[in-house]
Amino acid sequence: MELAVAPHPLLALRAFVTEFPAPLGKLPRDAYRDLLAPGARAPVQPSEEVRTAIRELLRHGGYKPTGRGKPASEYLVRAAAEGKLAPINAAVDVGNLVSLHSGLPISVIDVERLRAPVRVDLAPAGARYVFNASGQEIALEGLLCLFDAEGPCANAVKDSTRSKTSDETTTTLTLVWGALPVGDQVEEAVGWAWELLARVGATIDSVDLKPAGGPTR
Numbered sequence: 001m002e003l004a005v006a007p008h009p010l011l012a013l014r015a016f017v018t019e020f021p022a023p024l025g026k027l028p029r030d031a032y033r034d035l036l037a038p039g040a041r042a043p044v045q046p047s048e049e050v051r052t053a054i055r056e057l058l059r060h061g062g063y064k065p066t067g068r069g070k071p072a073s074e075y076l077v078r079a080a081a082e083g084k085l086a087p088i089n090a091a092v093d094v095g096n097l098v099s100l101h102s103g104l105p106i107s108v109i110d111v112e113r114l115r116a117p118v119r120v121d122l123a124p125a126g127a128r129y130v131f132n133a134s135g136q137e138i139a140l141e142g143l144l145c146l147f148d149a150e151g152p153c154a155n156a157v158k159d160s161t162r163s164k165t166s167d168e169t170t171t172t173l174t175l176v177w178g179a180l181p182v183g184d185q186v187e188e189a190v191g192w193a194w195e196l197l198a199r200v201g202a203t204i205d206s207v208d209l210k211p212a213g214g215p216t217r
Helices: 048-059 072-081 090-102 180-198
Strands: 002-005 011-019 106-110 119-122 128-130 137-139 144-148 151-155 171-179 203-206 208-211
Touching (some): 048 171, 090 106, 090 171, 180 203
Parallel strands (some): 002 208
Antiparallel strands (some): 011 171, 106 171
16 A cells, blocks of 8 residues: 655654454454553653644644644543543554554544545645534644545544444554654554554554655655
């Protein structure tokens, strides 16, 4: 899989595809429950440096990452503190717990719901999508997003309903929305995610990141 990435002075994106040995709905739902609990220990830790770097990353294109538009990783901190971070499925749980403990926003997408080509770029004026079952929308202008042939479908704040996983999902695309000032944290988070996914017998492959209009790097 190739992913085109538009030039950005702060983005340190990492992406990988995960294939699960069975549909997510048939895998154990409690494989990571211990790490989702308040006070769980992990090999990566969030920090004010990470929080600031991620907000600056999202702010660069003109988006305001505050209030309801704050990075998804910040929502997870509150949910975990309130004991509301419940298991969903192996793919989403790994994304959530690595995001929670690292402070880095992470998107987990059902590959079968994407329509090639795929790219990462800033959303244009007027761009929006539905992000939950009740039909609520997020305004995307200036926000870094994953796009496929049908338009934007994921970002570091809220992923779209049309690209989210289900019980039938067998292959996912994970995007770790990192920033260059905290590049070491990005690499550590990805490594830990791979270790956790191996617990359920998943196989993982890195995604080739191709500068938009240039050769693969």
